[in-house]
Amino acid sequence: MSKTLFEKIWDSHIVVEENGRSLLYVDRHLIHEVTSPQAFDGLRLNGRKVRRTDLTFATMDHNVPTSDRSLPIIDQTSSTQIKTLERNCKEFGITLFDINSPNQGIVHVIGPELGITLPGTTIVCGDSHTSTHGAFGSLAFGIGTSDVEHVLATQCIMMEKPKTFEINIQGKRKNPHAVTAKDIILSLIKKIGTAGGTGTVIEYRGDTISELTMEQRMTICNMSIEAGARAGLIAPDEKTYQYLRGRKYTPKNYDEYVNLWRENLKTDSGAKFDKSFTFSAENIAPQVSWGTNPAMTTDVTGNVPFPDEYGKGNPEEEKGATKALQYMDLKPGMAITDIVIDRVFIGSCTNSRLEDLMEAARVVKGKKVSARVRAMVVPGSQLVKKNAEELGLDKIFKDAGFEWRESGCSMCLGMNPDILAAGERCASTSNRNFEGRQGTGGRTHLVSPVMAAAAAIHGHFVDVRELDLN
Amino acid sequence: MKGSVIKYERDNIDTDVILPGPYLKIHDYAELATHAMEGLDKDFHKRVKPGDFIVAGKNFGCGSSREHAPIALSYSGIKAVLALSFARIFYRNAVDGAFLLPIEIDESAYKDISDSDSLEVNISANEIRNLTKNKVYKMKPFPDLIGKIVEAGGLFNYKP
Numbered sequence: 235m236s237k238t239l240f241e242k243i244w245d246s247h248i249v250v251e252e253n254g255r256s257l258l259y260v261d262r263h264l265i266h267e268v269t270s271p272q273a274f275d276g277l278r279l280n281g282r283k284v285r286r287t288d289l290t291f292a293t294m295d296h297n298v299p300t301s302d303r304s305l306p307i308i309d310q311t312s313s314t315q316i317k318t319l320e321r322n323c324k325e326f327g328i329t330l331f332d333i334n335s336p337n338q339g340i341v342h343v344i345g346p347e348l349g350i351t352l353p354g355t356t357i358v359c360g361d362s363h364t365s366t367h368g369a370f371g372s373l374a375f376g377i378g379t380s381d382v383e384h385v386l387a388t389q390c391i392m393m394e395k396p397k398t399f400e401i402n403i404q405g406k407r408k409n410p411h412a413v414t415a416k417d418i419i420l421s422l423i424k425k426i427g428t429a430g431g432t433g434t435v436i437e438y439r440g441d442t443i444s445e446l447t448m449e450q451r452m453t454i455c456n457m458s459i460e461a462g463a464r465a466g467l468i469a470p471d472e473k474t475y476q477y478l479r480g481r482k483y484t485p486k487n488y489d490e491y492v493n494l495w496r497e498n499l500k501t502d503s504g505a506k507f508d509k510s511f512t513f514s515a516e517n518i519a520p521q522v523s524w525g526t527n528p529a530m531t532t533d534v535t536g537n538v539p540f541p542d543e544y545g546k547g548n549p550e551e552e553k554g555a556t557k558a559l560q561y562m563d564l565k566p567g568m569a570i571t572d573i574v575i576d577r578v579f580i581g582s583c584t585n586s587r588l589e590d591l592m593e594a595a596r597v598v599k600g601k602k603v604s605a606r607v608r609a610m611v612v613p614g615s616q617l618v619k620k621n622a623e624e625l626g627l628d629k630i631f632k633d634a635g636f637e638w639r640e641s642g643c644s645m646c647l648g649m650n651p652d653i654l655a656a657g658e659r660c661a662s663t664s665n666r667n668f669e670g671r672q673g674t675g676g677r678t679h680l681v682s683p684v685m686a687a688a689a690a691i692h693g694h695f696v697d698v699r700e701l702d703l704n
Numbered sequence: 705m706k707g708s709v710i711k712y713e714r715d716n717i718d719t720d721v722i723l724p725g726p727y728l729k730i731h732d733y734a735e736l737a738t739h740a741m742e743g744l745d746k747d748f749h750k751r752v753k754p755g756d757f758i759v760a761g762k763n764f765g766c767g768s769s770r771e772h773a774p775i776a777l778s779y780s781g782i783k784a785v786l787a788l789s790f791a792r793i794f795y796r797n798a799v800d801g802a803f804l805l806p807i808e809i810d811e812s813a814y815k816d817i818s819d820s821d822s823l824e825v826n827i828s829a830n831e832i833r834n835l836t837k838n839k840v841y842k843m844k845p846f847p848d849l850i851g852k853i854v855e856a857g858g859l860f861n862y863k864p
Contacts, residue, residue: 254848314731433792553714649726
C-alpha cells in the first residue's frame with residue numbers, strides 16, 4: 235500500500251495501538267531549562283528514573299545571558315533555573331551542553347549541528363519550535379512539561395494519529411538572495427492562516443523545497459507551528475545526508491543508514507494526503523509582518539491594510555486587525571517602507587544559522603547602522619558563532635555598529651535581559667510577533683535576515699530586491 | 705461545574721499573553737497565577753474567582769508549548785476555557801495535567817454568552833446552561849481518549 239513519509243515514520247514507531255490512539259517510541263528527547271524543572275520534580279516525587287539517558291540531550295538556551303559569559307548571571311531567577319537544569323542532568327545522568335560548553339546553543343540549532351537529529355527518527359522537546367527538525371525528515375513534536383515527564387520516564391508518547399497535509403511549493407524565486415525561505419514560509423502562513431495546519435503534519439514538497447539548502451529548510455519547518463501544525467516534514471535527500479555526515483553524534487556506520495534512508499524515507503507515488511495546498515514561489519516578494527500574529531503579513535512593496543480590507547467581510551478578522559494596528563501604532567494605508575524602526579534582532583531558532591548570518595552580512599558589509607537603530611546579532615550556537623568568526627562575519631557586523639553576542643534564544647521571547655522597551659519597534663528575524671513577546675509593549679515586525687540587516691542600515695524597511703546582493 | 709464568564713472577544717489568544725515569557729522562570733504555581741493573562745488584561749488577576757470560565761474565539765492558546773499557560777489559568781481558579789477552537793499543544797497540556805477543560809463551543813454559543821453570565825457546564829450531557837439568560841448550548845463532545853484522561857484526572861492517573 236502506498237504511504238506518505240509521515241505514515242512510514244509513524245507506523246515504524248508504534249509500540250501499542252488501540253482505538254486510533256498510539257504509544258509512539260521517541261528516538262531523541264531534547265530538553266532545556268524552562269520546560270523541564272517540574273518534569274524532574276515529578277520523577278523525583280514518584281521515585282522514577284530517566285529511561286533512556288543515552289537518547290536524552292540537554293542544553294540551556296531560553297534565559298541564558300548573551301553578554302560576557304565570564305561574568306555571573308545577575309538575574310537570580312534565571313540563575314536558579316540554569317543551576318536547576320545542571321543539578322537535574324547530573325542527578326539523572328543526562329548529557330548537558332551547559333553555558334560554557336562549545337556545543338551550547340538554541341536546542342533546535344544544536345540538534346542538527348551535532349547530528350543528534352537524524353532522518354526517520356521521532357524527536358520531542360518541550361518547545362513548540364521542535365518542528366524545525368522536520369527539515370531532516372524527522373517527525374518532531376513540541377510538547378508540554380507533563381509530556382516531557384512522561385517521555386523521560388517511559389521514552390514513549392501517547393498520541394492520536396494526526397492528519398496529513400501536503401504543501402506543494404513550485405517555481406524558481408527570481409532573486410534567492412533577496413527572497414528567502416523566511417519569505418516563503420511567511421507568505422504561506424499569510425495564505426493558510428495561523429490555524430491552517432491545525433491537527434495535521436505538513437509535508438513540504440515541490441521543486442522550490444528541493445532547491446533549498448538544509449538551513450533554509452529548517453526555517454520553513456520551524457514556522458510550521460505558526461500555521462498551527464503539529465509538525466512539518468521535508469523528505470531527506472542527498473543534501474540532508476551530506477549535511478549530517480561526520481557530525482559529533484552521527485552514527486559510525488553512517489553509509490548503511492544512508493542506504494536505508496534513501497530506500498525508505500519518501501512519500502510513495504500514489505499515496506494520499508488528507509489535505510493539499512499548492513502555490514508558486516515565483517512571484518513572492520520579501521515579507522514584513524504588520525500585526526500581532528504571523529499571518530498578519532504583507533509584501534514589502536505593500537501598505538498597512540485597512541481592517542475591513544484585511545477582514546474581507548469577516549467581522550472577527552476585521553476586529554482583530556483593528557486591535558493589532560492599535561497595538562502596533564500603525565496607520566492603515568501607510569507604505570511598509572515608511573515604517574521606521576528602533577531595534578534590529580538577527581537571531582532565534584528560525585534564522586540564526588551560519589547561512590542566515592552570511593546573507594545578512596552581504597547587506598551590512600562596508601555600511602553603518604542607522605543612528606536611530608540599536609542592532610544585535612545573536613548566533614544560534616557557539617559553533618555558529620565560531621564558524622562565523624572564522625569567516626570574519628563578526629568584524630563586518632561590529633564595524634557596521636551591530637552588537638555581536640553569545641548564543642541563545644535572546645530577544646525572540648524576552649526571557650533574558652535582551653528585551654524591547656515599551657513602544658520600541660523591532661525588525662526581527664524571529665518567529666512570533668505576539669503582543670509583548672519581545673518585551674512588554676514592544677512591537678515586532680517579522681522579516682528575513684537580509685530584510686532585518688537592510689532595515690538596520692536604512693532605519694526603515696526597504697525592498698532588498700533593489701539592493702546589489704551579488 | 706458552575707461559574708461566571710470572563711469573555712475575551714478575540715481570536716488567536718496566544719500563550720505569550722496568557723503567561724508572558726519573563727514569568728516562565730517562576731517555579732511556584734500560585735505565584736505564576738498572579739501573572740495569568742497579564743499580556744492581555746492587567747486586571748484579570750483581580751477579577752477572576754475560583755470556578756470562573758474564560759470564553760474566547762478561535763485558536764485559543766496558540767504559540768509556545770509552555771505548560772505554564774494552562775497552569776497559570778488553573779491556579780487562578782479557571783475551571784474551563786470555552787473557545788471556538790484551540791491550538792493543539794495548549795489543548796494537550798490542559799488535559800495532560802488536568803489543569804482545566806478545553807471546551808469547544810459553536811459560533812451561536814460564542815455570540816450569545818456575555819461577560820459575567822453565569823454558566824453551568826455538564827460534561828456527561830455535553831451541555832452548557834446559561835443561567836443568566838436561561839438558555840442551553842451544546843458543547844463539542846470530548847474524543848474518546850481525551851474524555852478518559854479528563855475523567856482519570858490527567859495523563860499520569862490514566863490507566864489504559
